[in-house]
Amino acid sequence: MKTFLPKVQDIKREWHQVDASKFTLGRLASTIASILRGKHKVTFTPHMDVGDFVVVINAAKVKITGKKLDQKMYHHFSGFPGGITTKTLRERMEKEPEQVIKDAVYNMVDDNRLRKQILRRLKVVAGDSHEFQVDKEIA
Numbered sequence: 001m002k003t004f005l006p007k008v009q010d011i012k013r014e015w016h017q018v019d020a021s022k023f024t025l026g027r028l029a030s031t032i033a034s035i036l037r038g039k040h041k042v043t044f045t046p047h048m049d050v051g052d053f054v055v056v057i058n059a060a061k062v063k064i065t066g067k068k069l070d071q072k073m074y075h076h077f078s079g080f081p082g083g084i085t086t087k088t089l090r091e092r093m094e095k096e097p098e099q100v101i102k103d104a105v106y107n108m109v110d111d112n113r114l115r116k117q118i119l120r121r122l123k124v125v126a127g128d129s130h131e132f133q134v135d136k137e138i139a
Helices: 025-037 089-095 097-108 115-119
Strands: 015-019 053-057 073-077 084-088 122-124 136-138
Touching (some): 015 025, 025 053, 084 089
């Protein structure tokens, strides 16, 4: 039996919408990463980018369990002496909830050459309205 390899012109990309208010942060990120990667498709090929687009709505309402809001810390280093800044998850959720979800998905996607182009297909919205045409909704 010969191995099936999809051609670039045969890849069909769909748009999926995910409501973040129904998931916890980690489970949401792993679900999104799997769809972006294309693992839900029969034509999945590890060395090709066959995934779909994902639109995340209600990013500000994502569920976070336990004491993570106050205990989880995000560090950023500017490269200069004394240039490290630290924020809690609560501070980031108030100012930039979209970036919290993007960072979680970034860490769920494999660290390889495809990561950058895979993450271009992720669209995150803080509210529930957006301008994208969605094919499927994920509950």
